[in-house]
Structure formats: structure tokens, C-alpha cells
Amino acid sequence: MVSNVDKDLKRFLDIIKGKIRKDLGDLIINDELMGKKGKEIVRIPLPGIDIPRFIYGQQEDQEGLGQGEGKEGDPIAPGDQEGEADGQKAGEGAGQHNVEVEVTIEELAQIMQEELELPNIKPKGKKRIYKEFDKFASLRKVGPDALLRFQPSYLEALKRTIASGEYNEEDPEIILTKEDMRFRSWKTKEIPESDAVIFYIMDVSGSMSDEHKKIARKISFWTDVWLRSQYKGLESIYLMHDFDAYRVDRKTFFTSSTSGGTKIWSGYDLANRIINQEFNPSEWNIYIFQYSDGENWGDNGDEFNILEKEILPKINLMCYAQIDIPWWQTHPYYSRNPQQLSLDDYEVKGPYLEELESFAELSKYADKIVTSQLLGEEDIYPTIKDFLGTGK
Amino acid sequence: MILKNYLTKEQNEARKKIEEVAKECGLDFFKTHFFMLDFDQFNRVIANSGFPVRYNHWKFGMEYNQLNKQLGHGFGRVYELVINNNPAIAYVSDTIVPVHQRTIMAHVFAHVDFFKNNYAFKETNKNMINVMANHANTINKYIKTVGEEKVEKFIDACLSLENLIDSESVRIKRRHDKACEEEDNCENDPNCASCQGCSSGCEEKDKKISTGEEFRMKTKYPYMDDFINTPEFLESQRKKIQDEKPKKKTNPPEPERDVLLFILENSEKLTKWQKDVLSIIRDESYYFNPIGVTKIMNEGWASYWHDYMMTEKGLAEDDGIVEYAISNAGILRTNKTRINPYQLGIELFRDIKDRWDKGKHGNEYENEKNFQRRKKWNTQEGKGLEKIFEVRKTRNDLEFIREFMTDDFIRERMLYTFKLDPKDEWYKIANKDPAHVRNIFLNQLTNFGEPVIKVLDGNYRNGKELLLMHSFEGRILDVIKTRKTLENLFTLWGRTVYIHSKKSNGNPILHAFNGLEHKTLEAKNK
Known part of the structure; x- marks a missing residue:
């Protein structure tokens, strides 16, 4: 019944999806969204979806109406209850505020998939991981008393009594014997499940500015969204390195910086140790996302040794994002007069990207390495497509 | 569309009994059809404001989507929806126990009595189900001939202005x-x-x-x-x-x-189908208007009678009285930061009945300042019942509150106004003075707490531009929303549109939109 609502609902959801899709490029670099991470549902503000009207603006000293005990000046409610000051209207105030659409991470990932034409990830070929769990599903004749089920047991006893002709309708008396007893029994079920771990490795040496980190943060949010939609259990490991590598929490990862030098090997080494200790490569799908400005100290090729021998065989994919924001872009003079720069200064490219690319050409695991160079926020969108378009 | 969810035999017997009791109580209602709906059906019906057939628009889908989220998570409880129609159509949620179903039926009969008798509903179309269906037909016809997107965009613009009708007028004005x-x-x-x-x-x-x-x-x-x-x-x-x-x-x-009427009659831009759509939106807006201006009374009236029937008339029956009392207490609970219209309405009706039973009104009573004597005042007038029936016939919310929410009532029910204290970000009780509380309340009720807007000039600057005027009463317009609404107004008018208002310091301000860009002008003092 009320058939038009289905059509209306579909239209409404189409509008939302259309808006999200249209703004996906902007959404991806929207700072506000970043703060909403961790919840299952992200709320996307869609200012255009409601029907605007002539309404009053919010006024701070607006009075509302309430009812209850108390004298003037008594506090009645904390101020974060939005819209309560509208008093009576607040109760039915749906649609009064800016529409925030609640989208689950999965829906968002789906929209992203459609828009970026991302392939579904193929689970790691040889091993599938099964999670086991027990479920009471059947009955059997032996078991502990605690699992005795009275109803089926007495039903058996009744059957036996009737069959043996001992049953007396006037005075039904049923005695439970050992072979009548039925106990709950469980079956172990195996559920296929893939688990994934992402290593975020970031260079935090002095040359990485806040701008660099912002970009790193945004890419990692979206890779997170995508991989979460593909794997049930997703763990994130945050590593930062200058000359040495440290394992840190998410917040530290995106906020702190040091001023030391840069040795990329140290990050790889720590990641490798953690993989060996905690994540059996046959059970885990392992991803490495590395953010750097391309500076690297060390010339003996240690980085590539450890990649080729230790890391690449164990992982699904390694994505390297080199954020090359030229120094002059924030310079007060040259940012306005880039023509004054020499060609060398104009294009800045850290050396590591080239080194890694030439290494990848020779490597056995060339298809596990994806690289990308970002010159600013506008490159985030294509980078995500590059990283996740491999379907690994 | 066929509604199938008729009452079961037991429910139907309960309905007959309740109908009789309601008639005994003096309620006078249209024939009422009940439909029991499950959770999903019920949400669909609410999204459509109760009408089985309505035109297609995404706002109904949005409503449905929100209802599913809210009710699905156990927030808010909606039990019934009645359409002001003859015969009246009532939808009841079937997720509730029989005693609640009986409560709701009693509640519904009182609503229908209100629809039938209150003056605000006098001029509403009592065959609105069909009218709405015809509206749907007309609009769907245009969707086919003109194109879905065009019609949807135009409806969006109309809905943005749907509240710009003469909400104080009892009936829709057909201009002569x-x-x-x-x-x-x-x-x-x-x-x-x-x-x-x-x-x-x-x-x-x-x-x-x-x-x-x-x-x-x-x-x-x-x-x-x-x-x-x-x-x-x-x-x-x-x-x-x-x-x-x-x-x-x-x-x-x-x-x-009636801004919409003015546009209908004077806009040079609207084509025939656009005029049809706009007048449909306007008609529906006028149809829903009386429901808005009598909300507190209507809910109070229905709650008063369901409570009376369930308890005094024994409809709750022995097995249901406790269950009834629990749920009723929930419906009628007071709220520290909100007025509960059910609770306020029922209390006011009870207070009126009590006062007219005891003769606690008129000059003599008002002039009695002795608290004790006022309290014990009783002239055995016994006209309470008569009075509340008269009130339900002849008042709307504004008049109801202004007239019957007395100082004593406000003091006894501990009503107050509250404000946000910016120092510690807490809402605090601001004022308990009855006159002030009543004033704030009346302000909230006036025009549903929305700004009053009129057409001032349809030939502004001698260029057929449209000038609206916001009757400023201390509260400023929301600039962002105002601009967006002006864009929609422009869609309907076709030439530059203006709205005159004031800034918080009282200086005049003029928002304008010419189809391309917004301008905000400091207007000359009007």
C-alpha cells in the first residue's frame, strides 16, 4: 500500500547519492569528514537537500519554554542539546536544520566504487581464513547434565512407555531412563573471513610540513574506508620514522613531527619485524601505505633488499605516495612570482620515487608496488584510484 | 489502492463499544474507518500525511527514510494518525496491546469530533482523500508531458514558499x-x-x-x-x-x-501547468493549516476524552488499567526544556472544566485576592462540560492559550522560560513571571513561530519586480535560508525579487536576487 512512497524514497536516495557522487572529489578533501572517522556511520552535510524557507536566524538569547520545579537561575539542561531553545518547536523540528545525511562506511565505499570504478578485491589466493564458532544445533544421547533438554527427553520416555504398553491414561507416570535422555549438542561452524592489516608508514622528518601530513591523512582515510568495506576485520598500524622508526597511535601519527634526518629503511625494518611477530602472512592480507617527500639517507640499497627479500613476498600491495609540494608554494614571494624560479626549483621531485620505480622494474614483485606523486590536494582523488584500482 | 487491514472481530467489537461511549459523552463525529497497520505500512502512511495517494515527490521519501530510522531505533512513539475527512480515516499501529488500541480508538473519536466541530476546520474540504488523489493525477500527468525533472524542480520551488499563505484566514481565499x-x-x-x-x-x-x-x-x-x-x-x-x-x-x-495567491494572479512567468501545480501546493497548504493552528487544543481534547473514557467510563477494564496508566503517564510527562502539547492541552481543558464547574471566573473571582478564598471558591455553577464543548468549537491555539492559560495555571504547573547561559553553556530557568511566560508562548504560536511575510509591491521600482516585507518583531531572518528561498521565489516570479527586513539593531535591510546574483542593500527607512 501507499505505493508512491517507494518511488519517492528511491528518488530521495538517488538525489543523495547523486550529490555525494558529484561532490566526491570535494568530499574526499573535505576536512570535516576526517574528524568523523572511527564511527560506523559518517554524516555528510548536504546543504542543498532540504527545502529552504524564510525562517528566523538563531539568536543566542532566545528563550524557550519548559516545565518543572526550580527557581529562576536554576540549570535545567546542558547547552549542547541542539535546538532545544526553540522550545515547543524543537519537538517537531525535523527538517529545520541543515540536512545531514547519514551514510554508512559501506554505502560510501560503494558510491566510491561506482564512481572510481574500483574493482572488488580478490582475496588472497591460496589461503582463506576461517573463523570458527560453536552453535547449539542438534541433540545427542550423551552429554553433561547441564545440557539436558527436558522436553525431548520426556518425549522419548513417553514414546517408550506407550510402545511398551505400560502407559496408563488415568494415571500417567513416566520415568526417565538413561537412554531417553537427550542433550544439547553443538556443531562447529566455519565462516570464511579475510582479515587485513594496513601499515601506514610516514616520514616525519623536518622536511614534511603540515600540508604534507594533511594529504597523507586524507589518503589514508579513504583507503581505510575502502579496505574496511572489503574486509571484516581491519587493523591499522601506524609507523613513523625519521632516522629511526616508531610505532605510534593514530593521533600521534598525524600530528607530530620531528626534525631529524630520514632513513626509509628504518620504517621497512620495523614493519617487517611487526609482520613477523603479529601478522602471519598466510592469515593476513597486508597492505603498506607509505607517505614521504622522497628524501632518503642511505645509499647502500638496504631499503630495496629488505623489500625484495622480506616484505614484498608477504604483502598484498605496497603503495608509495610521494607528496611533492614545492617549497616555493608557501613562500611569500615566489608563490606569487613562480616565473622567477629556475626550472630546477620549479619542479621538485624527491629522489626516492625514481629509485623505487627503477627498483620495481627489476623486482619479482613489480605488480605489488604502486607509486604516485602528489603536487597538491587535487591529486588525492587520482591517487586513490591508482592505489585501489589494482584489486588486490 | 486497496486498504486491506481491517479490524479483527474483537477489535471491531471494541470499536463499537467505544463509539457508543463516545456518543454518550456528547462527542459528535463523522463515521470513522479504522485501519491497523504494521510498522512499515504505518511509516509510509505518516510520510504521506495519511493520504493513500499523493503526488510523487522526494520529500515524502525523505520523511519515510527518517521515520524508519527514528522509530526503528525506538525514539518517539507514534500510535495513530487521523485524516480530517468525511468519513474520517484513522490509522492505528498494530504493534500495541489491546488496551492501547482501545485508548487510541477513544482518542481518535475525539479528534474526529474536533475536526467536525472546530471552526478552523469549517472550510476544509471533507473529501480531501479524493482531492489529494486528483492532485496526484494532475501532477503525474504533467510529469509525463512536461518531464520529471522540470516538474520536480518546480515543486521544490513551490514547497519552499508553501507557508506563505494567510494562516490566520479561516478559509482559503478564492479571489473575487x-x-x-x-x-x-x-x-x-x-x-x-x-x-x-x-x-x-x-x-x-x-x-x-x-x-x-x-x-x-x-x-x-x-x-x-x-x-x-x-x-x-x-x-x-x-x-x-x-x-x-x-x-x-x-x-x-x-x-x-497570501503571497502564493498574489503570485498566481500576477506572475507573468508562470505557464498553465506551473499555475496548476502552484495552486495544488497552495490548496494543500491551506488544508493542513488548521491542523497546525489547533495542535495543542486538538491533542488536549483527544487526550481529555480518551482519559475520561478509559478511566471514568471503564473502557480500560480491569486487566488493562495498570498498563493504561503506565502508558498514559508516559504520554503526559512534562519536559524541562519543552512543552508537551498533549499534557498542556489536557490540563487546560481540565482546568477550564473545573473553573466553570466551580464558577471560578468573572470579575468577582478575579478581584478576590485572598489566596485561601480563591482556592476554596465554589459557586456550584456546574457549567464546566458546556464550557469545554464551547471552547473546542470556537477557539484556536492562540486564543486558547491567551484566554485560558491563567496566571494561576502557569504558577501551579510550574511553567517557565529558559535561556542559554553563555558562561557555562547550560540552559537555565530565565523567568517564571506568568505574563512573560504566556507572552513568549504566544509569540511561539503566532504564525507557527515563523516570520510573517507579506507582498508589499508587485510593481516595485516600476519594473514589475516583487517586493516582500517581513513584519519585523525583534527577530532577524536567517540570511542563508532567505537567499535560497529568494532563488525559488525568482523561479516563480521571473523578475528581480526583494524582501525587506531589519537587522538585529533595527536598521532596515533589503535582500535581493535578480536571477544571477544576490545583493544585500541597506534600505531607506520604510
Whole structure:
């Protein structure tokens, strides 16, 4: 019944999806969204979806109406209850505020998939991981008393009594014997499940500015969204390195910086140790996302040794994002007069990207390495497509 | 569409019994059909405001989506929905136990009584189910011929302005004025109500002008009158008015509350299908308007009677009375930061009944200042029941609150106003003075707490531009929403649109949109 609502609902959801899709490029670099991470549902503000009207603006000293005990000046409610000051209207105030659409991470990932034409990830070929769990599903004749089920047991006893002709309708008396007893029994079920771990490795040496980190943060949010939609259990490991590598929490990862030098090997080494200790490569799908400005100290090729021998065989994919924001872009003079720069200064490219690319050409695991160079926020969108378009 | 969810045998018997009891109580209602709906069906019906067939628009889908989220998570409880129609259609959620179903049926009968008898509903169409279906047909026809996207965009624009009707008018105005002006024989037409009202009003005004009454300055002290209103002054004022009069031939002649009607009649941009769609939106807006202006009364009335029937008349029955009491307490609970319309409405009706039973009204009672004597006041008048029936017939919320929410009532029910204290970000009780509380409440109720907006000039700057005016009463317009709404207004008008308002410091401000860009002008003082 009320058939038009289905059509209306579909239209409404189409509008939302259309808006999200249209703004996906902007959404991806929207700072506000970043703060909403961790919840299952992200709320996307869609200012255009409601029907605007002539309404009053919010006024701070607006009075509302309430009812209850108390004298003037008594506090009645904390101020974060939005819209309560509208008093009576607040109760039915749906649609009064800016529409925030609640989208689950999965829906968002789906929209992203459609828009970026991302392939579904193929689970790691040889091993599938099964999670086991027990479920009471059947009955059997032996078991502990605690699992005795009275109803089926007495039903058996009744059957036996009737069959043996001992049953007396006037005075039904049923005695439970050992072979009548039925106990709950469980079956172990195996559920296929893939688990994934992402290593975020970031260079935090002095040359990485806040701008660099912002970009790193945004890419990692979206890779997170995508991989979460593909794997049930997703763990994130945050590593930062200058000359040495440290394992840190998410917040530290995106906020702190040091001023030391840069040795990329140290990050790889720590990641490798953690993989060996905690994540059996046959059970885990392992991803490495590395953010750097391309500076690297060390010339003996240690980085590539450890990649080729230790890391690449164990992982699904390694994505390297080199954020090359030229120094002059924030310079007060040259940012306005880039023509004054020499060609060398104009294009800045850290050396590591080239080194890694030439290494990848020779490597056995060339298809596990994806690289990308970002010159600013506008490159985030294509980078995500590059990283996740491999379907690994 | 076929509604299948009829009542079961037991439910139908309960309905018959409740109907009888309701009639015993003196309620006078249309025949009422009940439908039991499951959770999903119920949400669909609410999303459509109760109408089985409505035009297609995403806002209904949005509503449905939100309802599914809210109710699905156990927030808010909606049990019933009644349509003001003859026969009335009532939807009841089937997720509740029989005693609640009985409560709701009793509640519904009182709602229908209200629809049938309250004056605000007098002019509403009692065959709205069919009207809505016809609206749907018309719009769907246009969707096919004109194109879905075009129609949807236009409906969006109309809905953005749907509240710009004359919400104080009892009935939808079908304009005759224009015809009258041209033919000038409206006095002969007894059906031309609006026209009559205008001409008699004008005559009175003319008389006042000729005697000088219109602009005589008021003074408390009669002996001052001769000094203030000197013959010279009166003469100069009279001249001024007469000079102005021929100049002032604007359209509309007086500021027009029914903005949608003005656009329908005067916009040069609207095509036939657009006019049809706009008048459909306007019709529906007028249909829903009385429900808005009587919400507290209507809910109070229905709650008063369901409570009376369930308890005094024993409809709750022995097995259900506890369950009933629990749920009723939930429905009628007070809230520290909100007014519960059910609770306030029922308390007011009870208070009125009590006062008119005991004769606690009139001058003699009002002038009695002794608290004890006031409390024990009882003249055995016994007219309570009669009074509440009269009130339900002749008042709307504004009048109801203004007249019957007495100082004593506000004090006893501990109503207050509250404000946000910016120091510690807590809402605190601001004022308990009954006059102030009542005032704030009346402000909230006036025009549903939305700004009052009128058409001032349909030929602004002599270029057929549209000038609206917000009657400023201390609260400023939301600038972002105002601009977006102006864009929609432009869609309907086709030339530059303006709205005149004021800034928080009282200085005039003029928002304008010319189809390309927004402008905000500091207007000359009006």
C-alpha cells in the first residue's frame, strides 16, 4: 500500500547519492569528514537537500519554554542539546536544520566504487581464513547434565512407555531412563573471513610540513574506508620514522613531527619485524601505505633488499605516495612570482620515487608496488584510484 | 489502492463499544474507518500525511527514510494518525496491546469530533482523500508531458514558499476582488465575502478620516486634547491623507499575506501547468493549516476524552488499567526544556472544566485576592462540560492559550522560560513571571513561530519586480535560508525579487536576487 512512497524514497536516495557522487572529489578533501572517522556511520552535510524557507536566524538569547520545579537561575539542561531553545518547536523540528545525511562506511565505499570504478578485491589466493564458532544445533544421547533438554527427553520416555504398553491414561507416570535422555549438542561452524592489516608508514622528518601530513591523512582515510568495506576485520598500524622508526597511535601519527634526518629503511625494518611477530602472512592480507617527500639517507640499497627479500613476498600491495609540494608554494614571494624560479626549483621531485620505480622494474614483485606523486590536494582523488584500482 | 487491514472481530467489537461511549459523552463525529497497520505500512502512511495517494515527490521519501530510522531505533512513539475527512480515516499501529488500541480508538473519536466541530476546520474540504488523489493525477500527468525533472524542480520551488499563505484566514481565499473592481457590482453579490469585508472596512475608514478620528492623537488627559489636536493640525493631516490617496494605487492595494495567491494572479512567468501545480501546493497548504493552528487544543481534547473514557467510563477494564496508566503517564510527562502539547492541552481543558464547574471566573473571582478564598471558591455553577464543548468549537491555539492559560495555571504547573547561559553553556530557568511566560508562548504560536511575510509591491521600482516585507518583531531572518528561498521565489516570479527586513539593531535591510546574483542593500527607512 501507499505505493508512491517507494518511488519517492528511491528518488530521495538517488538525489543523495547523486550529490555525494558529484561532490566526491570535494568530499574526499573535505576536512570535516576526517574528524568523523572511527564511527560506523559518517554524516555528510548536504546543504542543498532540504527545502529552504524564510525562517528566523538563531539568536543566542532566545528563550524557550519548559516545565518543572526550580527557581529562576536554576540549570535545567546542558547547552549542547541542539535546538532545544526553540522550545515547543524543537519537538517537531525535523527538517529545520541543515540536512545531514547519514551514510554508512559501506554505502560510501560503494558510491566510491561506482564512481572510481574500483574493482572488488580478490582475496588472497591460496589461503582463506576461517573463523570458527560453536552453535547449539542438534541433540545427542550423551552429554553433561547441564545440557539436558527436558522436553525431548520426556518425549522419548513417553514414546517408550506407550510402545511398551505400560502407559496408563488415568494415571500417567513416566520415568526417565538413561537412554531417553537427550542433550544439547553443538556443531562447529566455519565462516570464511579475510582479515587485513594496513601499515601506514610516514616520514616525519623536518622536511614534511603540515600540508604534507594533511594529504597523507586524507589518503589514508579513504583507503581505510575502502579496505574496511572489503574486509571484516581491519587493523591499522601506524609507523613513523625519521632516522629511526616508531610505532605510534593514530593521533600521534598525524600530528607530530620531528626534525631529524630520514632513513626509509628504518620504517621497512620495523614493519617487517611487526609482520613477523603479529601478522602471519598466510592469515593476513597486508597492505603498506607509505607517505614521504622522497628524501632518503642511505645509499647502500638496504631499503630495496629488505623489500625484495622480506616484505614484498608477504604483502598484498605496497603503495608509495610521494607528496611533492614545492617549497616555493608557501613562500611569500615566489608563490606569487613562480616565473622567477629556475626550472630546477620549479619542479621538485624527491629522489626516492625514481629509485623505487627503477627498483620495481627489476623486482619479482613489480605488480605489488604502486607509486604516485602528489603536487597538491587535487591529486588525492587520482591517487586513490591508482592505489585501489589494482584489486588486490 | 486497496486498504486491506481491517479490524479483527474483537477489535471491531471494541470499536463499537467505544463509539457508543463516545456518543454518550456528547462527542459528535463523522463515521470513522479504522485501519491497523504494521510498522512499515504505518511509516509510509505518516510520510504521506495519511493520504493513500499523493503526488510523487522526494520529500515524502525523505520523511519515510527518517521515520524508519527514528522509530526503528525506538525514539518517539507514534500510535495513530487521523485524516480530517468525511468519513474520517484513522490509522492505528498494530504493534500495541489491546488496551492501547482501545485508548487510541477513544482518542481518535475525539479528534474526529474536533475536526467536525472546530471552526478552523469549517472550510476544509471533507473529501480531501479524493482531492489529494486528483492532485496526484494532475501532477503525474504533467510529469509525463512536461518531464520529471522540470516538474520536480518546480515543486521544490513551490514547497519552499508553501507557508506563505494567510494562516490566520479561516478559509482559503478564492479571489473575487479583481472581478469586483472591474465590474464594480460586487455589492450585489452576497457571496463575495472578502469583497464585502473590504468595502465595509473602507467605508468606516473613510468616515473616520472625514471626522478626523483616524489621525487624532491619543492622550490620557482629556483636557490636553484641544491642545494637541488643534483644528489646524487635523486639517493638515486630512489634507496629507487626501493628497496621498490618489497617488497610492499599488498592487496589492494593501499588503497581501497570501503571497502564493498574489503570485498566481500576477506572475507573468508562470505557464498553465506551473499555475496548476502552484495552486495544488497552495490548496494543500491551506488544508493542513488548521491542523497546525489547533495542535495543542486538538491533542488536549483527544487526550481529555480518551482519559475520561478509559478511566471514568471503564473502557480500560480491569486487566488493562495498570498498563493504561503506565502508558498514559508516559504520554503526559512534562519536559524541562519543552512543552508537551498533549499534557498542556489536557490540563487546560481540565482546568477550564473545573473553573466553570466551580464558577471560578468573572470579575468577582478575579478581584478576590485572598489566596485561601480563591482556592476554596465554589459557586456550584456546574457549567464546566458546556464550557469545554464551547471552547473546542470556537477557539484556536492562540486564543486558547491567551484566554485560558491563567496566571494561576502557569504558577501551579510550574511553567517557565529558559535561556542559554553563555558562561557555562547550560540552559537555565530565565523567568517564571506568568505574563512573560504566556507572552513568549504566544509569540511561539503566532504564525507557527515563523516570520510573517507579506507582498508589499508587485510593481516595485516600476519594473514589475516583487517586493516582500517581513513584519519585523525583534527577530532577524536567517540570511542563508532567505537567499535560497529568494532563488525559488525568482523561479516563480521571473523578475528581480526583494524582501525587506531589519537587522538585529533595527536598521532596515533589503535582500535581493535578480536571477544571477544576490545583493544585500541597506534600505531607506520604510
